[in-house]
Amino acid sequence: MATDSWAQAVDEQEAAAESIGNLQIKEKPEANGTAANATDSSSAAAKSEAEGDNKGADDDDKEDKAAQSLLNKLIRNNLVNNTNQVEVLQKDPNSPLYSVKSFEELRLKPQLLQGVYGMGFNRPSKIQETALPMMLAEPPQNLIAQSQSGTGKTAAFVLAMLSHVDPNNKYPQCLCVSPTYELALQTGKVIEQMGKHYPEVKLVYAIRGNKLQRGVKLQEQIVIGTPGTMLDWCSKFKFIDPKKIKVFVLDEADVMIATQGHQDQSIRIQRMLPKNCQMLLFSATFEETVWNFAQRIVPDPNIIKLKREEETLDTIKQYYVLCNCKEEKFQALCNIYGAITIAQAMIFCHTRKTAGWLAGELSREGHQVALLSGEMQVEQRAAVIERFRDGKEKVLVTTNVCARGIDVEQVSVVINFDLPVDKDGNPDNETYLHRIGRTGRFGKRGLAINMVDSKMSMNILNRIQEHFNKKIEKLDTDDLDEIEKIAC
Numbered sequence: 001m002a003t004d005s006w007a008q009a010v011d012e013q014e015a016a017a018e019s020i021g022n023l024q025i026k027e028k029p030e031a032n033g034t035a036a037n038a039t040d041s042s043s044a045a046a047k048s049e050a051e052g053d054n055k056g057a058d059d060d061d062k063e064d065k066a067a068q069s070l071l072n073k074l075i076r077n078n079l080v081n082n083t084n085q086v087e088v089l090q091k092d093p094n095s096p097l098y099s100v101k102s103f104e105e106l107r108l109k110p111q112l113l114q115g116v117y118g119m120g121f122n123r124p125s126k127i128q129e130t131a132l133p134m135m136l137a138e139p140p141q142n143l144i145a146q147s148q149s150g151t152g153k154t155a156a157f158v159l160a161m162l163s164h165v166d167p168n169n170k171y172p173q174c175l176c177v178s179p180t181y182e183l184a185l186q187t188g189k190v191i192e193q194m195g196k197h198y199p200e201v202k203l204v205y206a207i208r209g210n211k212l213q214r215g216v217k218l219q220e221q222i223v224i225g226t227p228g229t230m231l232d233w234c235s236k237f238k239f240i241d242p243k244k245i246k247v248f249v250l251d252e253a254d255v256m257i258a259t260q261g262h263q264d265q266s267i268r269i270q271r272m273l274p275k276n277c278q279m280l281l282f283s284a285t286f287e288e289t290v291w292n293f294a295q296r297i298v299p300d301p302n303i304i305k306l307k308r309e310e311e312t313l314d315t316i317k318q319y320y321v322l323c324n325c326k327e328e329k330f331q332a333l334c335n336i337y338g339a340i341t342i343a344q345a346m347i348f349c350h351t352r353k354t355a356g357w358l359a360g361e362l363s364r365e366g367h368q369v370a371l372l373s374g375e376m377q378v379e380q381r382a383a384v385i386e387r388f389r390d391g392k393e394k395v396l397v398t399t400n401v402c403a404r405g406i407d408v409e410q411v412s413v414v415i416n417f418d419l420p421v422d423k424d425g426n427p428d429n430e431t432y433l434h435r436i437g438r439t440g441r442f443g444k445r446g447l448a449i450n451m452v453d454s455k456m457s458m459n460i461l462n463r464i465q466e467h468f469n470k471k472i473e474k475l476d477t478d479d480l481d482e483i484e485k486i487a488c
């Protein structure tokens with residue numbers, strides 16, 4: 001398996017990015033765990049400031065892929081239900097090596113089967129049943145696998161690494177590179193849990209702060225870490241002999257590839273590996289440029305894509321309320337709360353400042369309110385979401401930091417206190433879908449209420465309606481009878 005194609009692809013990609021600026025890459029230190037390629041929504045807030053509905057645009061939250069991924073991992077303890085089909089592109093279409101229905105069929109080592117069952121897994125998830133036979137095949141095959149967050153990718157490549165190592169050989173055989181310190185620790189925990197009954201296999205973390213004495217040769221078979229430290233351990237300090245590596249995993253490949261510094265370091269590691277080293281790329285999302293890039297750098301790969309389940313608006317009733325200012329919006333909110341029983345609600349604002357103000361006002365009205373915004377540590381955010389999920393608070397006021405992926409079953413109402421707009425002030429339809437997709441989960445009925453406070457926001461609302469081809473009804477929040485009618 002040629003490794004040079006990676007380097008060549010990188011050079012081409014970098015040249016292309018330089019000339020057309022298509023990658024929007026932004027380097028970020030790996031140490032703080034708040035990573036890459038952030039979409040700065042402050043410009044959206046700036047736009048809204050221009051509209052006069054929000055001051056304090058500069059303190060808006062940033063969407064952050066690595067932080068979001070870590071947050072998802074911290075709050076998720078179940079597999080995401082996915083009924084969609086897997087798309088498999090195999091090197092050898094006649095190969096019988098795909099899709100097993102049980103862990104036994106994979107002929108895993110008994111110690112690993114024990115580990116899997118000990119973690120409460122009864123059967124492989126879709127990505128696992130498809131990817132594992134390919135990853136465990138002989139001779140080793142390369143793989144690019146994309147499957148939405150929470151579908152069991154980590155468990156899949158961890159099993160592959162644990163299956164491939166030879167515990168009698170006391171040197172590193174598998175390298176796994178993660179975009180941040182915290183994500184590396186999370187994946188390491190899965191390796192530790194799954195390898196619990198296989199104590200001969202050892203793991204070491206190549207992360208900042210883990211200082212080894214010069215001249216040491218690692219005895220552990222699996223090394224998990226961030227690209228910078230991993231590279232130093234392979235080249236500068238020579239703790240690892242890269243020529244002995246059998247499996248190279250790029251976890252969260254989308255975050256990694258989209259981050260210039262990580263990309264360079266990963267490539268430099270990969271260039272040191274032997275030609276027959278198995279390369280595994282796992283990712284929740286692949287933007288097209290990144291996807292094309294990944295395909296070019298992994299020689300002769302199998303490709304698995306598990307499409308994201310489309311969120312639909314069919315089960316969600318959508319309304320809008322006309323107001324003049326944020327105080328009127330707040331009053332409208334109080335009227336809605338006065339008229340209908342709301343199990344749990346999520347309220348989205350543009351800026352932290354508005355979110356903080358609104359949370360304070362709602363608390364004064366006697367509501368149990370949680371506030372979630374981007375300046376909080378990921379662990380703090382996870383704790384807030386847990387409390388909300390446990391029903392300890394009934395209202396969650398947040399910014400876009402909470403728009404994606406967070407699944408709280410009892411949320412029956414989503415309120416867009418501010419409509420989502422992109423950095424140019426255009427409707428952000430995707431964020432709208434993600435936000436109101438917090439309600440109406442798994443076929444349940446949900447309610448979404450949009451606050452409109454200017455001509456501009458009315459225009460945005462109209463464009464959202466057009467985009468989804470779905471009517472958003474006007475609601476008069478001074479009319480209690482009318483509000484009562486909208487209750488689910």
Ligand SMILES: Nc1ncnc2c1ncn2[C@@H]1O[C@H](COP(=O)(O)OP(=O)(O)OP(=O)(O)O)[C@@H](O)[C@H]1O
Pocket residue numbers: 069072073076077078079080119120121122123124125128147148149150151152153154155156283284
């Ligand atoms: N076969 C399985 N059966 C039951 N639970 C599983 C199975 N595989 C994984 N899980 C659990 O499902 C959750 C999500 O799995 P995992 O973290 O592997 O997903 P992922 O696709 O790697 O997510 P991300 O994209 O966020 O990294 C974890 O809590 C994990 O323990």
